[in-house]
Amino acid sequence: MTNSLGFARHGDKENSPFFEQYLTRLLEERDRVGVTDMIYEIDAIMITVDPGHSIGYIAELALMTPYHYLVTLESESHWTHVLRIDLDSPDLLVREVKDPNIRGIFRSLNEVYPIGRHKPNSRYMGEILRVSDLHGVTACQKEREFRFFNQDDVRRLEMPGNLAITKPSPYTHNIVCYMERPRHELRVYALGVSRVREDVQAAYEAAKDKQKQLGIEGLILPIDHLATRVYSQNREVAILEWLSLSSYYYWGSYDIKDQNSSTNVTKSVHYPQEINSPAKVFTANNTPYFVNHLEKLPSPTETFVRNYGPRLHHIAVAVADGESAGQENIEYVVEQIKAQGHNFLLDVIGSKEEGLKQIFSSASEHSSLIIEYVQRFGDFDGFFARDNVARLTHAAGVEEELKELETQSTDRPVPR
Numbered sequence: 001m002t003n004s005l006g007f008a009r010h011g012d013k014e015n016s017p018f019f020e021q022y023l024t025r026l027l028e029e030r031d032r033v034g035v036t037d038m039i040y041e042i043d044a045i046m047i048t049v050d051p052g053h054s055i056g057y058i059a060e061l062a063l064m065t066p067y068h069y070l071v072t073l074e075s076e077s078h079w080t081h082v083l084r085i086d087l088d089s090p091d092l093l094v095r096e097v098k099d100p101n102i103r104g105i106f107r108s109l110n111e112v113y114p115i116g117r118h119k120p121n122s123r124y125m126g127e128i129l130r131v132s133d134l135h136g137v138t139a140c141q142k143e144r145e146f147r148f149f150n151q152d153d154v155r156r157l158e159m160p161g162n163l164a165i166t167k168p169s170p171y172t173h174n175i176v177c178y179m180e181r182p183r184h185e186l187r188v189y190a191l192g193v194s195r196v197r198e199d200v201q202a203a204y205e206a207a208k209d210k211q212k213q214l215g216i217e218g219l220i221l222p223i224d225h226l227a228t229r230v231y232s233q234n235r236e237v238a239i240l241e242w243l244s245l246s247s248y249y250y251w252g253s254y255d256i257k258d259q260n261s262s263t264n265v266t267k268s269v270h271y272p273q274e275i276n277s278p279a280k281v282f283t284a285n286n287t288p289y290f291v292n293h294l295e296k297l298p299s300p301t302e303t304f305v306r307n308y309g310p311r312l313h314h315i316a317v318a319v320a321d322g323e324s325a326g327q328e329n330i331e332y333v334v335e336q337i338k339a340q341g342h343n344f345l346l347d348v349i350g351s352k353e354e355g356l357k358q359i360f361s362s363a364s365e366h367s368s369l370i371i372e373y374v375q376r377f378g379d380f381d382g383f384f385a386r387d388n389v390a391r392l393t394h395a396a397g398v399e400e401e402l403k404e405l406e407t408q409s410t411d412r413p414v415p416r
């Protein structure tokens with residue numbers, strides 16, 4: 001039996017007695033009833049984009065990440081493109097809504113937020129977790145009061161019929177899906193009609209050729225972590241809820257005092273390497289927005305959540321340790337991608353001495369998601385330089401302030 005409480009704790013952020021008590025109770029019970037050993041890696045992540053955006057997004061991902069275009073699943077009102085590296089790392093499902101007038105629960109989650117509503121269908125939806133016993137896991141989770149879409153809902157949502165899908169979390173707005181698959185069998189998504197679309201294939205191949213030509217193809221590795229931003233008061237419950245839904249453990253939290261924020265890390269109990277199952281990170285302000293005027297504190301994380309809603313903020317992709325053309329790989333990769341017209345929010349930060357270097361890209365015009373590149377040196381296995389996190393958070397906040405101003409200057413009342 002896996003012991004989810006047997007991992008070393010990192011970080012300096014103090015949690016409430018509520019958190020510590022329920023962390024122990026929830027993980028002990030999860031291990032005891034066998035849920036920990038029925039749920040495995042993140043098998044896929046799902047992102048929806050607005051009409052007309054999936055080809056551009058796939059080209060962007062083919063250049064900036066190791067993903068390959070595999071196939072498109074066509075259903076009545078969506079194209080679901082399957083992107084894959086291999087079976088040791090998660091797939092990426094990019095769903096494009098065909099009709100801009102389509103309405104639904106995921107769109108509603110964007111529409112109540114002032115910037116989020118401008119790309120009403122574009123959002124990170126959540127993860128698919130591989131399970132060994134779909135019935136066993138869902139029965140247990142239902143007993144623990146997690147809510148699931150029923151089979152009719154799943155059909156209407158045009159999501160793969162072989163998934164069990166939770167309702168969006170009240171804290172992160174993400175969904176968690178379970179898919180039964182023995183470790184060495186292929187991933188199968190039971191959805192629509194499957195074919196390779198020539199227009200998608202052409203855009204993918206052009207971007208991949210460019211990636212090869214730039215000499216960055218072998219330097220960019222699979223996803224390292226997925227970072228979700230939540231309201232300050234939801235930090236602890238968002239972590240505990242995710243741990244209850246997955247087989248992840250609590251690695252620890254760092255207080256980023258400079259930015260009035262904390263970074264909270266969870267990792268898979270089954271896979272020590274993030275490339276097999278990315279770490280899930282939660283970021284939250286330390287204090288709610290309405291005390292800022294008293295404390296005179298910055299608030300980029302809470303501002304993001306107020307503008308976009310709780311949601312995924314960035315996908316971090318690892319860069320191979322080493323050097324290319326006399327530069328550290330991360331510097332080389334960023335320089336090549338910049339030359340293709342992609343912007344970054346700051347220069348590469350961090351150092352070999354601190355253990356890692358990091359950078360944020362600008363938010364994608366297709367998905368609103370930022371790509372982080374992270375290069376770790378030697379055997380460093382942490383997520384910080386604390387100073388890096390403060391500077392990354394600050395840079396993303398500055399960019400977002402600009403977007404907010406843009407939005408205000410172009411905003412029209414929403415027709416009723």
Ligand SMILES: [Fe+2]
Nearest residue numbers: 225227316372
């Ligand atoms: Fe990150």
